[in-house]
Amino acid sequence: MCHIAGMTAPLRFLDAASALLGPRGLTIDPELVDPWLTDWRGRFTGRARALASPANVAELAALVRLCGEHGVPIVPQGGNSGMSGGATPDQSGDALLLSLRRMNAIRAIDTEARRVTCEAGVVLQTLHEAAEARDMRFPLTLGGKGSATVGGLISTNAGGSQVLRHGSMRALVLGLEAVLADGQVFSMLTPLKKDNRGFDLKQLLIGSEGTLGIVTAATLKLLPAVAERVVIWAGVSSLPAARALLLHCDDSAGEALEGFEVMPQASIDAVKEHMPQARAPLEGRHAWHVLIEVVADRAGAATLRDACEAMMADAFEKDLLDDAAISASEAQAEAFWLIRETVPAAERARGPAVQHDISVPVEAMPAFVEATAPMLEAEFPGTEAIAFGHLGDGNVHYHVIAPDVTDGHAWNANEGKAISRRVHDLVTEWGGSISAEHGIGQLKRDELARLGDPVALSMLRAVKQALDPQGLLNPGKLV
Amino acid sequence: MCHIAGMTAPLRFLDAASALLGPRGLTIDPELVDPWLTDWRGRFTGRARALASPANVAELAALVRLCGEHGVPIVPQGGNSGMSGGATPDQSGDALLLSLRRMNAIRAIDTEARRVTCEAGVVLQTLHEAAEARDMRFPLTLGGKGSATVGGLISTNAGGSQVLRHGSMRALVLGLEAVLADGQVFSMLTPLKKDNRGFDLKQLLIGSEGTLGIVTAATLKLLPAVAERVVIWAGVSSLPAARALLLHCDDSAGEALEGFEVMPQASIDAVKEHMPQARAPLEGRHAWHVLIEVVADRAGAATLRDACEAMMADAFEKDLLDDAAISASEAQAEAFWLIRETVPAAERARGPAVQHDISVPVEAMPAFVEATAPMLEAEFPGTEAIAFGHLGDGNVHYHVIAPDVTDGHAWNANEGKAISRRVHDLVTEWGGSISAEHGIGQLKRDELARLGDPVALSMLRAVKQALDPQGLLNPGKLV
Numbered sequence: 020m021c022h023i024a025g026m027t028a029p030l031r032f033l034d035a036a037s038a039l040l041g042p043r044g045l046t047i048d049p050e051l052v053d054p055w056l057t058d059w060r061g062r063f064t065g066r067a068r069a070l071a072s073p074a075n076v077a078e079l080a081a082l083v084r085l086c087g088e089h090g091v092p093i094v095p096q097g098g099n100s101g102m103s104g105g106a107t108p109d110q111s112g113d114a115l116l117l118s119l120r121r122m123n124a125i126r127a128i129d130t131e132a133r134r135v136t137c138e139a140g141v142v143l144q145t146l147h148e149a150a151e152a153r154d155m156r157f158p159l160t161l162g163g164k165g166s167a168t169v170g171g172l173i174s175t176n177a178g179g180s181q182v183l184r185h186g187s188m189r190a191l192v193l194g195l196e197a198v199l200a201d202g203q204v205f206s207m208l209t210p211l212k213k214d215n216r217g218f219d220l221k222q223l224l225i226g227s228e229g230t231l232g233i234v235t236a237a238t239l240k241l242l243p244a245v246a247e248r249v250v251i252w253a254g255v256s257s258l259p260a261a262r263a264l265l266l267h268c269d270d271s272a273g274e275a276l277e278g279f280e281v282m283p284q285a286s287i288d289a290v291k292e293h294m295p296q297a298r299a300p301l302e303g304r305h306a307w308h309v310l311i312e313v314v315a316d317r318a319g320a321a322t323l324r325d326a327c328e329a330m331m332a333d334a335f336e337k338d339l340l341d342d343a344a345i346s347a348s349e350a351q352a353e354a355f356w357l358i359r360e361t362v363p364a365a366e367r368a369r370g371p372a373v374q375h376d377i378s379v380p381v382e383a384m385p386a387f388v389e390a391t392a393p394m395l396e397a398e399f400p401g402t403e404a405i406a407f408g409h410l411g412d413g414n415v416h417y418h419v420i421a422p423d424v425t426d427g428h429a430w431n432a433n434e435g436k437a438i439s440r441r442v443h444d445l446v447t448e449w450g451g452s453i454s455a456e457h458g459i460g461q462l463k464r465d466e467l468a469r470l471g472d473p474v475a476l477s478m479l480r481a482v483k484q485a486l487d488p489q490g491l492l493n494p495g496k497l498v
Numbered sequence: 499m500c501h502i503a504g505m506t507a508p509l510r511f512l513d514a515a516s517a518l519l520g521p522r523g524l525t526i527d528p529e530l531v532d533p534w535l536t537d538w539r540g541r542f543t544g545r546a547r548a549l550a551s552p553a554n555v556a557e558l559a560a561l562v563r564l565c566g567e568h569g570v571p572i573v574p575q576g577g578n579s580g581m582s583g584g585a586t587p588d589q590s591g592d593a594l595l596l597s598l599r600r601m602n603a604i605r606a607i608d609t610e611a612r613r614v615t616c617e618a619g620v621v622l623q624t625l626h627e628a629a630e631a632r633d634m635r636f637p638l639t640l641g642g643k644g645s646a647t648v649g650g651l652i653s654t655n656a657g658g659s660q661v662l663r664h665g666s667m668r669a670l671v672l673g674l675e676a677v678l679a680d681g682q683v684f685s686m687l688t689p690l691k692k693d694n695r696g697f698d699l700k701q702l703l704i705g706s707e708g709t710l711g712i713v714t715a716a717t718l719k720l721l722p723a724v725a726e727r728v729v730i731w732a733g734v735s736s737l738p739a740a741r742a743l744l745l746h747c748d749d750s751a752g753e754a755l756e757g758f759e760v761m762p763q764a765s766i767d768a769v770k771e772h773m774p775q776a777r778a779p780l781e782g783r784h785a786w787h788v789l790i791e792v793v794a795d796r797a798g799a800a801t802l803r804d805a806c807e808a809m810m811a812d813a814f815e816k817d818l819l820d821d822a823a824i825s826a827s828e829a830q831a832e833a834f835w836l837i838r839e840t841v842p843a844a845e846r847a848r849g850p851a852v853q854h855d856i857s858v859p860v861e862a863m864p865a866f867v868e869a870t871a872p873m874l875e876a877e878f879p880g881t882e883a884i885a886f887g888h889l890g891d892g893n894v895h896y897h898v899i900a901p902d903v904t905d906g907h908a909w910n911a912n913e914g915k916a917i918s919r920r921v922h923d924l925v926t927e928w929g930g931s932i933s934a935e936h937g938i939g940q941l942k943r944d945e946l947a948r949l950g951d952p953v954a955l956s957m958l959r960a961v962k963q964a965l966d967p968q969g970l971l972n973p974g975k976l977v
Contacts, residue, residue, distance in 0.1 A: 131745060132861050178692050187692060189701075190669075203953045212891040213666060213857045213934040215655050215705060216946055217958045217976055222668075222701035226694060243749075266610065270722075273797055274753045318752055378692045382611050412691040455692040467695055474682045478965065479696045485964035486957065497696055 065108035067116040084202030097171020100163030103460025139170025158185040176226030178456030183411035194238030200487035229493040247320035250352040253343040254305030258385035278312035279411030293365035371427030379451035381413035414455040544587035546595035563681035576650020579642030582939025618649025637664040655705030657935030662890035673717030679966035708972040726799035729831040733784030737864035757791035758890030772844035850906030858930035860892035893934040
């Protein structure tokens with residue numbers, strides 16, 4: 020009897036869900052479900068009882084209520100391009116995998132008010148193109164823009180290379196709609212610049228990784244299109260020198276400064292190996308390479324290039340860099356960025372490495388890398404510690420590359436965890452974050468529990484318990 | 499026995515609190531306590547068993563634990579300059595009134611990293627002066643700056659006249675420290691530009707009006723000092739015309755546009771009556787007067803005035819305004835602002851009125867005022883409905899002025915509530931907020947319960963219950 024009951028309950032749930040969503044909205048076909056059960060980097064694989072793709076908010080709300088009645092966990096998934104396994108279900112097979120791909124309408128673009136309202140399933144690239152078609156732009160971009168969805172970007176408070184000026188996703192969300200654990204719809208899409216009716220529930224849902232609610236739509240900030248941009252490539256002798264250059268550019272370019280990325284010479288070498296047709300902007304070798312992006316909309320376009328040239332001449336005079344190249348065309352600007360964007364793939368191609376997405380206060384990052392890289396290389400002989408990324412945000416991707424080993428997977432399994440623990444310990448000692456922009460997901464959940472401030476952790480758990488008492492929203496993630 | 503027990507419990511609490519805080523930290527002297535039992539506008543008066551002024555976070559944390567043991571409610575109070583009675587205890591006399599005036603250290607100013615760490619008791623004016631002394635500025639200001647404290651500003655997510663560019667307090671807090679209901683200290687003062695370790699607990703505490711925790715210190719954003727500013731006074735024929743001028747200025751000045759305030763002719767007349775030495779910037783009468791502030795730091799100072807003159811010449815050519823004056827000196831800029839800042843006092847001096855602090859989407863505000871003011875004046879014969887304030891934020895202060903009555907208090911008591919309900923109904927119909935920048939406090943608690951989205955209200959209550967299960971933090975406020 021018990022066994023039969025155990026068998027029929029899921030069937031009854033699937034029947035009800037199928038009746039609710041129809042054949043397009045629910046499938047158990049392994050060919051359709053399996054591709055989404057492993058994260059894109061292949062680090063996590065789970066099982067699911069079905070893949071649900073509701074057509075609208077009302078269907079999703081009814082589905083969530085149904086899941087509540089049957090005690091079925093829900094794992095929401097956007098573009099499956101996350102870095103922390105936050106959208107991959109566990110091995111139990113209990114969970115329903117949820118995709119919002121059918122909810123992909125751009126409901127409205129208002130260029131005068133500079134905003135767009137779109138559904139969670141809209142892909143970032145699509146949003147970029149829709150904004151560009153109206154001579155606007157959405158100022159957040161990242162490597163996975165061809166698959167990452169608005170819902171996933173909001174749920175993970177995504178970052179990227181324009182956070183320096185425009186902030187992460189949190190700063191770009193003007194209004195939000197979400198389905199809560201009890202199936203109620205939180206509806207605050209209307210953008211109010213000032214609203215003090217209590218603490219900010221939108222901000223609570225942003226970055227909650229689907230553990231407090233399922234984002235279904237958002238009103239997002241747009242900006243006037245970039246009319247002119249200048250990308251500068253500079254060579255400097257150290258990270259503190261890069262930081263001094265950053266301060267100079269910040270003072271000189273002010274709000275026009277949109278990106279400030281650093282890469283060590285080793286990463287440039289890796290890019291050249293990975294993509295032989297790439298041409299390095301500078302002929303010489305430099306301890307650190309810096310990519311600086313400065314942009315202007317129509318109003319400032321005419322003077323931008325002169326201002327950038329003056330800024331760099333001034334930097335030379337102040338001895339803030341060793342060499343620099345200023346992009347002469349948009350094609351060259353893109354070529355500079357391509358090198359930066361190829362670093363992650365080139366680094367992965369170099370061989371096995373354990374990777375970390377960390378932040379410390381912006382001004383502390385140079386000292387952090389200079390102090391900890393030799394320490395890690397000494398403690399784990401044969402490894403090489405390298406950092407690259409968003410120096411302007413105090414956020415680098417910190418890789419510890421394996422010694423010349425024959426079995427990278429075995430090395431990673433044996434040494435990787437110890438190395439990561441050490442990196443996370445060091446970041447925590449420096450007052451930093453073990454997840455700057457990739458979130459916690461399942462990858463860093465234990466580390467957050469180990470190293471997170473106990474007071475903050477108990478707040479996270481209390482809020483989670485209050486808003487999802489059954490624990491059905493993305494269980495096993497974050498907290 | 500029962501009576502004696504009732505008497506001794508508070509005494510035991512006061513003895514313990516007194517032992518903890520010492521004579522400087524706790525008083526029951528009515529001369530010292532009573533001034534803080536009424537809000538500055540005289541609308542709310544309460545009672546308290548004592549006034550506590552702990553010297554540091556550790557003392558406050560111990561005090562909160564003691565309150566928890568004895569079931570004593572705590573009412574935190576900053577500068578007592580709030581508009582919604584959020585810092586005034588109820589009539590029961592059960593509550594302990596809490597002041598953080600002794601915690602008023604500016605711990606550190608870092609001009610390179612552009613931030614300041616200060617304690618909750620620091621007065622806004624003091625913070626402004628400390629920043630100015632270092633050639634920096636803190637970009638939030640409001641009428642009560644001489645008394646409002648950092649703790650109060652954060653707890654209420656204060657706004658003011660620079661929100662247009664810099665956002666409200668929420669956007670300026672980089673790090674936060676607070677004592678929670680269980681006496682634990684939430685400590686996230688270290689500013690991380692990117693941090694995705696779960697949803698943002700700082701943002702949860704900001705704007706929670708002391709109901710989730712007591713803010714004790716913060717790391718706040720600073721900006722380079724203003725090197726040059728131009729204040730423009732324009733006369734326009736309607737609010738939609740003012741909005742068209744706003745869009746023009748936004749396009750033309752971009753990030754340099756810091757303020758866009760509107761006032762009807764009636765408010766200008768009221769200012770002239772209230773402050774006879776005031777000189778109106780424009781000689782003629784205009785349906786609406788607009789104050790526009792444009793600023794530049796050192797980098798942009800040289801070209802600011804020319805840019806403003808070109809912007810206004812262009813506006814004239816496009817027929818976007820009827821008349822305008824551009825400040826020729828800093829003294830004149832201040833004189834322009836003085837008129838704007840005198841409007842609230844001048845309006846109060848005109849006679850009894852019911853006041854509302856409301857917002858709708860920025861682009862909808864002109865139509866909202868044009869549609870609702872005649873409606874209110876018809877429904878409440880003899881009244882005059884006027885709006886002034888932050889058009890650039892979609893936030894106006896909306897006053898309904900009493901007919902020529904002999905007893906303003908009686909009118910307010912009889913008619914005021916009905917008028918406010920009507921205004922709030924209309925704002926809600928238009929998708930707006932019944933509290934744009936003044937918070938809910940006790941003034942608007944019933945209205946929030948009546949008109950708030952039920953889903954949002956249940957989230958607010960669930961989070962409150964989770965983080966303050968005894969309900970001792972600022973009871974009777976917000977939710």
